[in-house]
Amino acid sequence: MVVFVVFVYYQKPETETKVIFIAGGQSVSVSVEVADEPGEWETGLMFRERLPENHGMLFVFPDERERRFWMKNTLIPLDMVFVSSNLTIIHIVENAQPCKKDPCRIYGSNGNAQYVIEVNSGFCKKHKIRKGNTIEIRPKAL
Numbered sequence: 001m002v003v004f005v006v007f008v009y010y011q012k013p014e015t016e017t018k019v020i021f022i023a024g025g026q027s028v029s030v031s032v033e034v035a036d037e038p039g040e041w042e043t044g045l046m047f048r049e050r051l052p053e054n055h056g057m058l059f060v061f062p063d064e065r066e067r068r069f070w071m072k073n074t075l076i077p078l079d080m081v082f083v084s085s086n087l088t089i090i091h092i093v094e095n096a097q098p099c100k101k102d103p104c105r106i107y108g109s110n111g112n113a114q115y116v117i118e119v120n121s122g123f124c125k126k127h128k129i130r131k132g133n134t135i136e137i138r139p140k141a142l
Contacts, residue, residue, distance in 0.1 A: 019058055019117055020136040021081075021129050028127045030119060032058040045118055046073040056119035058137070067109040067116055071099040077121035081129065082109035089133045095121045 019030045035041050035057055045057050061067070064085040071078070080093040091110040099105065109116070115137075123129070 017058065018138045019056070020138065021127060021133060022135065023128050023130060023133045026128075028054070028129075030054050030056050030117070030123075032056050032117065034058050034060060036060040044069075044074070045076070045078065047075060049075055051076060051078075051120050053120065054123075056117055056123075059116040059118075061114050061116075064112045064114040066111070067113045069093075069096075069107045069116065070104040071096050071107075072102075072104045074098050078118045079121055079124045080107055081117040081119070081124065081135075082111070082113040083115040083117065083135055084112060085114040087115075087135050087137070089129065089131050089135065092124050092129065092131060094124055 017032050017034050019032050021028050021030070031054065033056075035044060036059075041059055041061075044059070045051065059067075067082060069080055075098055077098065078096050080096055081089055082091040082093075084090050090113055091108075093107045096105075096107055115135075117135070
């Protein structure tokens, strides 16, 4: 008797992470890359020549505190959205420009933030995203 054993390798597909901005009764969804460890926080969106519409990066920190970001080696202008642990927008930096040489400008959260979302410049204005609006993160496991 011959027995054939077939091994099937199954890998669970990665679940796409989305940030849903809720503003004035409307919502807009953004597909995000998640940066949740120091190496990813440091690199962020550096050296990217473009960012597709309604895409961005979600920085997830282990605690809520003042956050400081810069645009060194970032090639495209961005909006930065600083979010508290209760998922409320506490500050927005619109149209942060790439930094071509040191010293680079530092952008602060103006309060305690646990999350930062970077999206294309003009996104917040286009979708009327404001301080005090809320977000949802899906999946909620973050």
